[in-house]
Amino acid sequence: MPLDSRQTVSYLKAEKRVKEVKSFYRFLFIFVSISMFLMLLNFFTDRHEFWSIFPILVLALPVAFKYARVFGWPGFSKEWEERKFYEELEKIKDREDRIQAMLSREKQTRIQSNGQSTTPSPTKHLPEDIDKLELKELRKNWKDSDFV
Numbered sequence: 001m002p003l004d005s006r007q008t009v010s011y012l013k014a015e016k017r018v019k020e021v022k023s024f025y026r027f028l029f030i031f032v033s034i035s036m037f038l039m040l041l042n043f044f045t046d047r048h049e050f051w052s053i054f055p056i057l058v059l060a061l062p063v064a065f066k067y068a069r070v071f072g073w074p075g076f077s078k079e080w081e082e083r084k085f086y087e088e089l090e091k092i093k094d095r096e097d098r099i100q101a102m103l104s105r106e107k108q109t110r111i112q113s114n115g116q117s118t119t120p121s122p123t124k125h126l127p128e129d130i131d132k133l134e135l136k137e138l139r140k141n142w143k144d145s146d147f148v
Contacts (some may be wrong), residue, residue, distance in 0.1 A: 024070045031063045 028111035035056045072078075 020070045024066055028063060031059055034059060072095050 035052075038052040038055055042050060
């Protein structure tokens with residue numbers, strides 16, 4: 001049964017991923033083997049000083065970086081990044097909606113007080129109270145998920 005182009009691409013990606021994971025486990029096996037050799041050498045040569053920890057720690061760094069490249073940093077996967085992106089997008093939209101609501105309320109009060117429609121000039125700044133109101137609203141409306 002022939003594969004279509006999408007299945008072929010998926011097949012190649014899966015094959016590449018399996019090779020990366022296999023490479024990591026091979027790398028990990030070599031690291032553990034060398035570490036055990038160094039610990040045994042340390043045990044038989046000088047039992048009073050644990051000098052083998054230093055080369056083991058140095059060898060652990062490439063293992064950690066290879067792990068991060070193959071499996072990603074713990075807690076910082078693509079799903080985490082996408083989730084954070086949408087959370088920030090929601091915060092920005094909420095803020096813009098609050099500003100629009102405040103501006104429309106201000107416009108309504110101007111219409112009611114003047115009895116006619118007055119539009120603020122583009123050079124006028126937003127009222128000074130908007131920042132204070134936003135801060136009060138932000139302090140009130142926080143969620144546990146907003147804290148990192």
